[in-house]
Structure formats: C-alpha cells, structure tokens
Amino acid sequence: MLTSSVAPLAVAVLSVVLLSILWTQRARRSHLPPGPPPLPILGNLLDIPRKLCVADYQPLADKYGDVVYLNAVTQSIVVLGTYAGASELLDKRSSRYSDRPSLVMASLIGGDWLIPYSGYTDLWRQRRKRFHEFFSATAIREYAHAQEVGARALVRLLLSTPENYFDNVEFAFGSTIFSSVYGIDISSPNDEYLVMADEVMRIIKEAYTPGKFLVEVFPWMRHVPAWLPGMSFKRKAAEWSILLQEMRNKAFDAAFDKARRGDISPCVLTAILDKGSNQRQLSEDEEALARDVCGVAYLGASQGSSSTFFTFLYAMALHPDVQRRAQAEIDIVVGRSRLPLMSDRPALPYIDALVNECLRWMPTAQLGVPHRSMADDEYNGYLIPKGTLVLTNTRAIGRSKEHYVDPDEFRPERFLKDGQLNRDILSPRAYAFGFGRRICPGMHFGEASLFITIASVLHALTIRPGLDEHGRPSLPSSEDVPMKDGFLTYVSLRPRKASTYVLCADTPKYLATCSRRGLEPTVVTVGARTSIEDTRS
Numbered sequence: 001m002l003t004s005s006v007a008p009l010a011v012a013v014l015s016v017v018l019l020s021i022l023w024t025q026r027a028r029r030s031h032l033p034p035g036p037p038p039l040p041i042l043g044n045l046l047d048i049p050r051k052l053c054v055a056d057y058q059p060l061a062d063k064y065g066d067v068v069y070l071n072a073v074t075q076s077i078v079v080l081g082t083y084a085g086a087s088e089l090l091d092k093r094s095s096r097y098s099d100r101p102s103l104v105m106a107s108l109i110g111g112d113w114l115i116p117y118s119g120y121t122d123l124w125r126q127r128r129k130r131f132h133e134f135f136s137a138t139a140i141r142e143y144a145h146a147q148e149v150g151a152r153a154l155v156r157l158l159l160s161t162p163e164n165y166f167d168n169v170e171f172a173f174g175s176t177i178f179s180s181v182y183g184i185d186i187s188s189p190n191d192e193y194l195v196m197a198d199e200v201m202r203i204i205k206e207a208y209t210p211g212k213f214l215v216e217v218f219p220w221m222r223h224v225p226a227w228l229p230g231m232s233f234k235r236k237a238a239e240w241s242i243l244l245q246e247m248r249n250k251a252f253d254a255a256f257d258k259a260r261r262g263d264i265s266p267c268v269l270t271a272i273l274d275k276g277s278n279q280r281q282l283s284e285d286e287e288a289l290a291r292d293v294c295g296v297a298y299l300g301a302s303q304g305s306s307s308t309f310f311t312f313l314y315a316m317a318l319h320p321d322v323q324r325r326a327q328a329e330i331d332i333v334v335g336r337s338r339l340p341l342m343s344d345r346p347a348l349p350y351i352d353a354l355v356n357e358c359l360r361w362m363p364t365a366q367l368g369v370p371h372r373s374m375a376d377d378e379y380n381g382y383l384i385p386k387g388t389l390v391l392t393n394t395r396a397i398g399r400s401k402e403h404y405v406d407p408d409e410f411r412p413e414r415f416l417k418d419g420q421l422n423r424d425i426l427s428p429r430a431y432a433f434g435f436g437r438r439i440c441p442g443m444h445f446g447e448a449s450l451f452i453t454i455a456s457v458l459h460a461l462t463i464r465p466g467l468d469e470h471g472r473p474s475l476p477s478s479e480d481v482p483m484k485d486g487f488l489t490y491v492s493l494r495p496r497k498a499s500t501y502v503l504c505a506d507t508p509k510y511l512a513t514c515s516r517r518g519l520e521p522t523v524v525t526v527g528a529r530t531s532i533e534d535t536r537s
C-alpha cells in the first residue's frame with residue numbers, strides 16, 4: 001500500500017532531479033566559448049587536429065575566433081588566440097590556471113619530479129622555487145663561460161662538418177647545459193650522458209603524448225597484472241622508470257664525487273652545495289631536491305634553445321640583408337680577431353633584437369604547453385569549466401597586427417629605437433616562454449645561450465639557402481617549414497672570409513700556455529679562410 005503511493009512521488013522527484021541536471025548542463029554548455037558542434041559521446045574528437053599543431057588549428061580559429069572551445073570525449077580544451085586573453089587568464093589568474101594534465105603513464109614511469117609535467121603540487125612548488133634560484137637573471141651570470149665555450153664548440157663543429165649542422169646544434173646546446181649544471185665537459189655527441197638524456201627525452205615525449213596509451217582512458221588498467229595480454233604499457237613503464245632514474249642519478253653522482261674532491265668548475269651543482277645547510281654536505285631531502293633540479297634542467301633546456309636556433313638559421317638563409325647587418329654590428333664591436341663574449345652583449349643590440357625576432361616569428365611551443373584550470377571560471381562572458389586544458393596560440397600572438405607592423409616580415413629592427421631595445425614593443429619573452437606561475441624558469445639561460453651562439457656563428461660563418469636536387473638555391477616558404485624535421489636540407493653554411501681567431505675553450509689561458517711553453521697555437525685552414533683552432537679537445 002505504502003509502496004504504491006510512494007512510487008509515483010519517487011518517479012516525479014527523480015524526473016525533476018534529472019531534468020534539472022540536464023537543464024544545468026545545457027545552460028553551462030550555452031555559456032561555453034564558441035567551437036565546432038560536438039558529436040554525441042565523441043564530442044569534438046574528430047575536429048581536433050591530430051597533432052594539435054598550429055597550422056592545422058588555424059582554420060578553427062579563423063571560423064570561431066580568439067577563444068575556441070573543443071571537447072574530446074570528456075576533456076574540455078580552450079585555445080586562446082590573443083595576448084590579452086592569455087595574459088588575463090594565465091598571468092593574472094595564474095592561481096587558477098597552473099595545473100597540468102595528469103597522465104597515468106607519468107606516474108608509472110616515476111616522473112612526478114619532472115617540473116614541466118608535474119601538477120600544481122607542493123613537490124612542484126619546492127622544485128620550481130629551487131630551480132629558479134639557480135636560473136634567475138642574476139644566477140645565470142655564473143654560467144656565462146660555459147655558454148661561451150658551448151658557442152665556440154659549435155663554431156668549431158660547423159667549420160669542420162657544416163653538413164651535420166643539425167646534430168652539431170643539438171650537441172652544442174646539450175653539452176652547454178650539461179657543463180653549466182654538472183660542471184662536466186662533454187666532448188662528443190656519443191657521450192654516454194648525452195645519449196642517455198636524449199633517450200629519456202624520447203621516452204618522455206612518448207609517455208606524455210595524450211591518447212597514446214589506453215590506460216589514460218581506462219585508468220583502472222594500471223592495476224591489471226603486467227603479464228596479461230594488452231598490458232605491454234606496464235612493462236614499458238617499468239623499463240622507462242629505470243632509465244629515468246639512471247638519467248637523474250648517473251651524472252649527478254659523478255659530478256658530486258668531483259665536487260667533493262674540489263675538482264669541478266662552478267656550476268649549478270656547486271652553487272647548490274655551497275648553499276646547502278652544511279658546507280658541501282646535503283641532507284637527504286636537499287640531495288633529492290638537487291638531483292631533481294639538475295636532472296630537469298637538461299630536459300627543459302634541450303628543446304627550446306635548439307629549435308629557436310634552427311629558426312634563426314632558416315631566417316638567415318631567407319634574409320641575407322638581416323644577416324649582413326648583424327655581421328656588420330659584430331665586426332664593428334668585436335673585430336675580426338676574436339669571437340664574441342657575453343660581456344659584448346650591451347654593445348650588440350641588433351643581435352638581441354634578432355633573438356627576439358626569432359622568438360616572435362616562430363615561437364618554439366606554437367600552442368604553448370597546456371595549463372589545466374583548477375576551478376570554474378568566466379572569461380568575456382564564457383564559462384571555462386574546471387579541468388579545462390588551456391592552450392595558447394603563441395604563433396598567432398607573434399603574428400598579430402595589434403602588436404606588430406607587418407608581422408609576417410622578419411625584421412629585427414622592429415624591436416629597436418634609437419639603437420636600443422624598444423620597451424614599448426611587446427617583447428616575445430612575454431609569451432614565447434609561456435605564462436604565469438608556469439613561465440619557463442630557464443628563459444634567462446635560454447636567451448643568453450641563444451645570444452652568444454648566434455653572435456659566434458654569425459661571426460664565423462655565412463648562412464645560405466641549401467641547394468635542391470638540381471644544385472639551385474632553394475628555400476621553402478616559412479609556412480612549409482616544420483620546426484625541425486624536414487628542414488635539414490635547406491640551409492648551407494660557409495666560413496666567412498678573413499677571420500682569424502682562436503677557437504678554444506679558454507682562449508686567454510690557451511694563448512698564455514702556448515707562449516709560456518714557446519708553442520705556436522695550432523693553425524687550421526678551413527675553406528676560404530684561416531682559423532686557429534685548439535686541438536686539445
């Protein structure tokens with residue numbers, strides 16, 4: 001009796017609850033930013049460009065505007081196309097937008113300490129704070145020498161094997177960060193630390209590719225035994241976690257040993273040791289933190305600097321006028337008998353402007369690195385739901401007419417006024433290195449490395465278009481040039497005429513040693529031009 005009278009009431013209540021849920025969801029959806037209409041269940045999965053690369057994404061931006069909303073099954077994605085939008089959300093409201101997407105594979109490979117990928121956690125805050133201490137604008141002055149040595153190593157390699165410039169560039173930036181962090185000099189691309197770090201980079205790329213592993217869609221799979229069919233991801237993760245730990249510890253242990261013996265040049269590790277609670281001794285926690293900070297530096301650094309340098313090479317081949325102007329500035333300030341030094345930087349504003357222009361014209365992370373929102377938010381009347389992945393179209397910002405005149409042109413002088421950097425023009429460091437609490441903590445190091453490497457290479461070499469199969473100069477349009485791959489065959493490097501200098505790691509010391517021992521510095525003839533090269537390494 002009771003049952004028969006309650007049943008209709010229960011059905012009515014349930015219907016009201018369901019309707020109100022549906023109504024709320026619909027109302028929420030109607031406040032979302034514009035985007036392609038979603039399909040049932042899949043959402044916009046089929047609209048999302050496979051690699052979410054900027055060229056594929058642009059038609060969506062052209063159609064739906066500066067804030068585009070996409071939904072991949074259950075994952076909300078927002079792509080911001082203006083500096084104002086990105087700065088408002090990611091800089092000003094940084095406390096709500098500083099998380100990262102969390103991936104099961106990341107925790108299976110033990111990657112919680114990897115600053116770029118970890119969530120907005122206490123562990124991340126601690127590591128990031130420590131990282132910043134050793135890579136602030138002031139702290140990086142300590143590594144100027146290592147950066148100069150790296151730039152010279154690259155010049156030497158490019159003079160001897162210009163056709164291998166791709167590997168040479170990657171090696172030079174990799175070895176520079178290694179010696180800045182661990183005080184370890186790396187003399188060959190086959191060095192075990194470098195090989196290991198590159199392998200780890202490859203693993204990280206694979207492990208952090210969204211949708212690559214089914215376990216990201218069905219997280220319960222992580223609890224299924226590894227020997228069952230379809231569980232190869234678990235075996236992979238176990239192997240990878242060993243490699244990741246090896247990479248974190250091997251160079252650190254070797255450098256730590258050298259530091260204890262006092263047999264190491266100033267580097268991040270020595271700076272950490274000097275700041276430790278007890279001279280050159282670290283507590284267990286301090287040591288774990290130090291291992292993480294040092295390990296992350298190589299992984300963070302390796303991508304940004306070299307891909308911006310490839311942009312530079314391409315831009316120089318395309319714009320010989322810019323190249324000539326940059327070389328003229330270097331020749332006047334530095335002269336032809338030595339390579340540029342970091343201390344020349346204040347007198348080389350055009351080179352600084354050139355670095356800026358490379359970062360603006362083709363930013364490395366063209367859709368930024370995803371930030372994840374931590375609470376519902378509202379922007380320009382649109383709802384940005386909690387858990388949304390926010391991407392920034394940094395390429396569109398760099399090419400925006402709102403900030404730059406003739407934005408598609410490669411013109412470093414846009415950043416200069418009265419021979420100095422013009423602070424009124426939006427600097428690419430405001431977006432090319434990301435935003436807010438997640439902004440790249442290695443930006444000062446990265447910029448300085450680019451400056452000295454670009455100045456040194458321009459001093460020694462001329463960059464020209466590569467040749468096509470008929471031997472004619474050929475350069476694809478910038479739209480067709482991928483950031484790295486496929487870009488190799490298009491540039492050729494030639495030594496500049498009439499420059500003679502010493503290409504060794506520590507020129508004054510080398511010359512002093514030569515004169516003390518009554519030795520002549522080694523002279524090597526390269527192409528049309530004579531240079532003096534240190535053959536010790």
Ligand code: HEM
Pocket residue numbers: 115116117128131135296297298300301302303304305308364365368369370371432433434435436437438439440441442443445446447450
């Ligand atoms: C031209 C060179 C570089 C460029 C263009 C660049 C760009 C970026 C970008 C776009 C991000 C993502 C920021 C965000 O999420 O908003 C980032 C993060 C990061 N970068 Fe760089 N970077 C460069 C050099 C370096 C160097 C030299 C280091 C290390 C010494 C480094 C270490 C890092 C780290 C650790 C993060 C993660 C920050 C976090 O998630 O909290 N980067 N970088």
